[in-house]
Amino acid sequence: MKKLILSTFITILIASFLNAQECDALSMIQEGSKWELTNYDKKDKVEGSTTYHVKEVSSDGDAVVWKLSMDMKDKKGEVYNSTETDIRCEAGVFKMSMEQFMNNEQFQGMQEMDVEVDASDIEYPTAPEVGETLPDAQITIKASTNGITTMNITTKIVDRKIESAEEITTPAGTFDCLIVTQKSKMKFAFVDKEFPSKDWYLPGFGVVRSESYKSNGKLIGYSVLTSYEQ
Numbered sequence: 001m002k003k004l005i006l007s008t009f010i011t012i013l014i015a016s017f018l019n020a021q022e023c024d025a026l027s028m029i030q031e032g033s034k035w036e037l038t039n040y041d042k043k044d045k046v047e048g049s050t051t052y053h054v055k056e057v058s059s060d061g062d063a064v065v066w067k068l069s070m071d072m073k074d075k076k077g078e079v080y081n082s083t084e085t086d087i088r089c090e091a092g093v094f095k096m097s098m099e100q101f102m103n104n105e106q107f108q109g110m111q112e113m114d115v116e117v118d119a120s121d122i123e124y125p126t127a128p129e130v131g132e133t134l135p136d137a138q139i140t141i142k143a144s145t146n147g148i149t150t151m152n153i154t155t156k157i158v159d160r161k162i163e164s165a166e167e168i169t170t171p172a173g174t175f176d177c178l179i180v181t182q183k184s185k186m187k188f189a190f191v192d193k194e195f196p197s198k199d200w201y202l203p204g205f206g207v208v209r210s211e212s213y214k215s216n217g218k219l220i221g222y223s224v225l226t227s228y229e230q
Helices: 008-013 104-108
Strands: 034-041 046-060 063-073 079-090 093-097 114-119 121-125 137-145 148-170 173-188 191-202 206-213 219-229
Touching: 121 137, 148 191, 148 206, 148 219, 173 206
Parallel strands: none
Antiparallel strands: 034 046, 034 219, 046 063, 063 079, 079 093, 093 121, 114 137, 137 148, 148 173, 173 191, 191 206, 206 219
16 A cells, blocks of 8 residues: 655645734735645655646635645646645634645545545644644545445644754755654554654745655655746
8 A cells, every 4th residue: 555645745835924913915825826846756756746826815704715726747747636725824823624635646546436535624823933833633534446445544743843944945946944843643454654754844835845754764755846936
């Protein structure tokens, strides 16, 4: 079974704002903004990518809502799935469903199955600070074929903490980021596994690089912001 690597690289959608209690001012994610995150294995080979496009920004009471389209591509650059998602910011907290955090390979493997997803939101404060701890998140995915369950995986994202600040260079530019660490605790059948990960989080945008590791600290794979346009 392919590993379900939940990486908050898809939290490229989670941003910081000019005021901790206001969600209506973004520095990099605005209507019309486009960017691409490319996924690599530990040997730097491309495994796939996802292109994001902000289609609309609107208000819903005191919340601000971003509607994004997502084109998922395989290692050859061919689109195999297109979808949309809504992201919300409210009362100084930015929220997105964990349902959006399935990696490309896992999604491709379930195209012909009936899939049920039970997901919480993953949250970031609009004004994150070094040393701050962040709430846990969880997702359960059940897949079946002809009424028979073939996969049942629960993943919890725990021990989320903003560790430090660091400058990082990607193909899309050089950015002053905050390093966020966390652990993915995955349970399926009688197997329990834990995968640490590290994200370079850019306030005003989201994660521009993310690395996932085995429990022994060896790299599994990573994702990088490879393009951005506004």
